[in-house]
Amino acid sequence: MMVTDYNYTFFYPSKAVGGAQILFSRIAEMLIHEGNRVTILGPSSSYINLYLSERGLHYDSYEVSTTSPYHTNEDSFFILSLSYILLFHKYIKPDSNVKLFFWDLHPYAVLENLSFSKFYKLTDRNIWINVLKLIERSFIVKMSTLLERGHQKGGIHFMCYRNFKINKDFFSLDFEPSYIPLPIEVAPIATAFKSNFRDICWMSRLDNDKTPILQLLMEDVIEYNNHYNEKLRLHIIGDGNDRVSIETIAKKYDSIFILVGTIKNDCLLSFFVKENILLGFGMGTSSLEFASRGIASVLVPSSTESIFYKNKVRRYMYLKDVKGYDVAVEKFHYEEGILLAFPNIIDTFSSNKMNESLHYVSSAHHKDKVFHLLRNKINNNTLTFGDIYSTGVLKINFFQKLKEIVKKINGKKYG
CATH class of the missing domain: 3.40.50 (Rossmann fold)
Known part of the structure; x- marks a missing residue:
């Protein structure tokens, strides 16, 4: 005190x-x-x-x-x-x-x-x-x-x-x-996630500074589903002034992209459990919200780097792998050669990634420590x-x- x-x-x-x-x-x-x-x-x-x-x-x-x-x-x-x-x-x-x-x-x-x-x-x-x-x-x-x-x-x-x-x-x-x-609130978690892995999640505002990054992720999901037998579904949490452009893409692939709208903080965990979300993609506070609930958290490119990463295959990294408390993928991360392509993220996923995300956010971002x-x-x-x-x-x-x-x-x- x-x-x-x-x-x-x-x-x-x-x-x-x-x-x-x-x-x-x-x-x-x-x-x-x-x-x-x-x-x-x-x-x-x-x-x-x-x-x-x-x-x-x-x-x-x-x-x-x-x-x-x-x-x-x-x-x-x-x-x-x-x-x-x-x-x-x-x-x-x-x-x-x-x-x-x-x-x-x-x-x-x-x-x-x-x-x-x-x-x-x-x-x-x-x-x-x-x-x-x-x-x-x-x-x-x-x-x-x-x-x-x-x-x-x-x-x-x-x-x-x-x-x-x-x-x-x-x-x-x-x-x-x-x-x-x-800082982020980290509470003890006792969840009942299923072991099968199909549903992933995006969480952020759907404003025009964020949606170019979401569109890159949507492209990766489409490409993955075209080449692999195990089909993914992307749940999109958020709302904003560019929601219509995302809805337009989602309507073409309505079994793949599910627009959820906004969800209150105290309802997030129950949503993740209900939909069996094991892997979340986001930037900023959203990436910490995933990790604080035991969801494996993957960072996406910063909203200022959408042009740079548009034609890059490697553009993701696990939150646990950052240094200096970064909460988005930046240009210098690409130059350091530490990023992963989307299929690498999916193929290397395991329950350990969930535990590692929770451990990282608890040690680096826990509200009491900060x-x-x-x-x-x-x-x-x-x-x-x-x-x-x-x-x-x-x-x-x-x-x-x-x-x-x-x-x-x-x-x-x-x-």
Whole structure:
């Protein structure tokens, strides 16, 4: 248990349901249960506000805007997504000694703050990319200084190796990262799975950033069924704005693809048992949800790598085989030669893979272990707003201002 004099303050105003929203909500819930003061900044309809309110938890809440920012107290301690490292100070007016704790939950969390981030995400091996980096070299140097200083003072932490690697390569960072992996609830499991193996499962949003990866998996299932006597069925859990494109494919193979829709967390295990799901394919939190229920968990390519993996045969790996807490197959995994083709995954499956997935997630991602790690890192953090301000990174350049104007025109309120 960690009870301190701090007022732990969160600013993650998103109304959507996603991994980051759930994560910050659970951290706030943990701190409240331990007797700490917690303040949530943002609209009352934000996911984190609704999550805490529905559970009857006591906390403070303030709506903020650029014209009505939150003024901090000396005891404020901010827990923030690294993607808000520049944005937060427009909604928060912090004292120079206020402590800040950043968690990098997205590979492009920092890169998005650069003027030409859209181009940097496409490639890093292009003469024009070097020209763009030269144009905003001053800001890149400042951001690099901030990341180095934040790490030294215990205020910047990464979810996984992939997130760190992108920043390391772009900003030429020279330190070993501090990791705080995604936490997951792992409960004792007593299930009655049948030994025969036919049904596999996908679990993720069916939005247009995810469905290209699902379509690769569907292609692999079709190809496998065309060449092997043992026919597979793929159960697809999830919903989203690109569901129709998946339904169109599924209708052509209706005995192979079964669209399930969304399933509540507390109903997942009973569904897996009922359908005898022994093997699950996913990325992010979904991959951990499979493993935490004793399902052999296989990672699929990251949503940002669909083009790279479209024509690759080897594009899967078991969750248990990752290093650095990654929760998706990345480009560097292919270069390391550690990936498997779909038939290899199916042919090497055994009940041992289920046990190994559960063991991995219990040792690396168990909620209690991750929250214990988080507490220790919070206690050791000395990063302050003054440290960030002194790097000069909060003084944005002309191109960044132009980018902000475009975002406002497109109606994007927070960043």
